[in-house]
Amino acid sequence: MLGCWLVACLAAAIVVVVSDRPSSSQPPTDRDAIGGPYAHLLASSTDLGPSHLDHAQLTVALSNATRPEPLIRWAADNALAVRWQHGEDWAVVHGAPHDVADAFGVPVHDYLGMQGQTFYASPQQPAIPKALLGTVAELGRILGYTPHHESRPDLIPLDVPEKGLTPSALLTAYNAAPLAAAGYTGKGQTIVFYSFDGYDQADLDYFADAFGLPPLKPVLVGGQPGKPHGEIVQDLEVAHAIAPDARLVVVNARNTLVPNGGTYVEIGKLFDSVDTQFPGAIWSLSIGWGCDAIVTAADLKPVQAALQRAMAHGTTAFDASGDTAGLECKGGKDYSSPPGPDDIGLDAIASLPGMVSVGGTTLSTDEKGQWLAEQAWIDSPQSLGSSGGVSRLFPRPAWQRNVAAVRDPDAQSRLTPDVSAVADPFTGVRIRFDGQDLVGAGTSQSAPIWAAFAAVMNQYLIANGGHTLGELNPLLYRVAAGANSPGFRDIGEGANAVDVAAPGYDPITGLGSPNIEALVRDLLDIQRGRAPR
Known part of the structure; x- marks a missing residue:
């Protein structure tokens, strides 16, 4: 089975190794x-x-x-x-x-x-x-450095058939095309992207013109974060494909990388600043600010508190679960060790209970973009795939009590991801970067897909007598427990390095990928008190 190259040797041996040095x-x-x-x-x-x-x-x-x-x-x-x-x-x-x-x-x-x-x-x-x-x-830890990285599409193939999903095919695949046809395009909504890298406006202009979309002119806060590497270009173009009338904001997050151990304090400050400037905005994050085995829950308190304040003002936040197939604690450029149980872990910020953690899939469609099938994304030769698993830091939230996980049979711990969307570079979204037509990749593609759909759903909810989503996870799990329409496409095939996908919830793809037209109607039913109980 796909992805089982480390399941047996890792999942059966989750231990804490005490350094002898x-x-x-x-x-x-x-x-x-x-x-x-x-x-x-x-x-x-x-x-x-x-x-x-x-x-x-x-x-x-x-x-x-x-x-x-x-x-x-x-x-x-x-x-x-x-x-x-x-x-x-x-x-x-x-x-x-x-x-x-x-x-x-x-x-x-x-x-x-x-x-x-x-x-x-x-x-x-x-x-x-x-x-x-x-x-x-x-x-918390006495530690003056936080290992960090930005999930970015470094390995974007140039030979993908049809060069990836077009905007219309992406909307069709996740059943959002009927909403787009009815005029729900994210108008009146703001999506904020936290970024470590910059963008070339020429790429954004070409993308919008090529697909007949409105101009893509993001608001930039804090100056260009760095040289363009593809991540924020992908985020902006994927979101614009879904919600072309939403306001897109790029926030420079590099100032959080302070050398005195205050990274999570600085992230909290940045969250508060964004909440003040753009209250009720939708957030999309694809930055790895440390794995959950490096820190304690106390270290994350500043971030958690700021996120709670933003959600109280109507913000909905999405974070990529990671692209290391469940091995988010592998050190990369920061530390090296033989592959083993110590590599198993979660992206610390994505594991916050208030954050909607987004995993990745391999998507199959017909020539018109109609959804055919999805499975958990794994690329064993490249050691890539959708991350997720069992939190070391946070207890199981009440809204997640009714889902099961093999590695947490007593329902004690927070599980991630919550949902998923396409991440496989061979079935991803067509983007424009560095003057080339490429294909998006990674859970850093999945998170902005969900963020943009949230903008569309917010517009729909407001227009039909509802209100914006705000803290979304309790609602998602309520829909999954029983709703009037099938709001999710369950993903029961595939694996990553640690877990195997299964019917219902699994710690690779969460509740599944969205069936947007059905999901937004379910959410409106909940807001109106018409949902099954």
């Missing part, structure tokens, strides 16, 4: 040493000894959202400081690295990474000091 003046105990990908990152870096950087920090999850006076006093007594905002259930403790090390009783060293970056880290996970029990619920 800790480097510090205070050797970590087995109880406190951080294993898995975190240990691989440090082992693949050069230990420079006790940190001489001027700053170190860690995020702490608080027991409640009141002012953490015990933490503030404790920090002052230990030559540290606390950053806390009113109403937040998290804070940042910071100071000189040697003071952080002394206060928490763990070594803090400097490391030289494989990409030439210098960062501080502790090979041990600190314990909550006794004085803070009852105030602090969990500590």
Whole structure:
């Protein structure tokens, strides 16, 4: 079966490996040493000894959202400081690295990474000091670097028959053509794309002209993020193909890559800024800001809180589940290790319960674009495929309680992805990049497909007496549990490196791909109180 090249050897051996190469003046105990990908990152870096950087920090999850006076006093007594905002259930403790090390009783060293970056880290996970029990619920990592990447279509074949799906074929494949014919084209909606790379306006102009679409002129926030590599071009063109009248916004996300361990704090700030500028917008993300084995849930608190605020204002957020076939913790340029159980993991941000995590499929259509079949996307020779799986960090949300997963039989953990769409480069969407007609690829194609369909559905819902989607996951799982129309196409074939697709929910393709005309009617029924119960 496709993708089973690692299923047996990985899924049956999910263990935490404790590094036997800790480097510090205070050797970590087995109880406190951080294993898995975190240990691989440090082992693949050069230990420079006790940190001489001027700053170190860690995020702490608080027991409640009141002012953490015990933490503030404790920090002052230990030559540290606390950053806390009113109403937040998290804070940042910071100071000189040697003071952080002394206060928490763990070594803090400097490391030289494989990409030439210098960062501080502790090979041990600190314990909550006794004085803070009852105030602090969990500590984050003492780590000054977040492995990151942007899912981008680096391997776009030039010999795909018919050069991929045209806009009309894409709409037809997911049964959105009737909505487009009725004038639902995303008008009045805003889609925000968070990006690490830039775009050439000439490619966007050519794409719009070639398919008779309105001009594609995105709003750019924060300047061009970098040189064009294809990712944001793909996102914009795929979304424009579906929702040509939506306003598209590109947000430069490179400023989140701070060298002081504050990446997730900066992501939270960026989310809040975008929410302020574009309240109620739809978000599309294809950036990997670390796997869920590198961090703790406390580290992600700033991002989670900002996402919750945006959703309260009507935002719906989609994030690519990843293209490593379930091995999102494999280090790539940051650390190397033999393929094994430590590679299994999720994209940390995509695993947030409020985020709609989008997996990938291989799509089959007839010559007119009519849907014929889909299966989980896997490309074994390239070690590519739809990612997903079982969260290490978040409990199972109430709306996901009724779905099953082989690797989480007791329904204890958040599962990803939630939904899926075409990601296979041999069956993807035709795009224009670097003056060439190419084919989109990856879950970084799947996420903007869903974001654009959300814009179309929002317009439809408002026009028919409903309201915008906002936090979408509870609604999606309600539709899947029973609705008046078949809102999803179930995907029960294919696999990735860890799991096998199955009827119903599976941790490769989620609930399946969308049947848009039926899905939006189901969502309107829910808003009107007409859905089956």
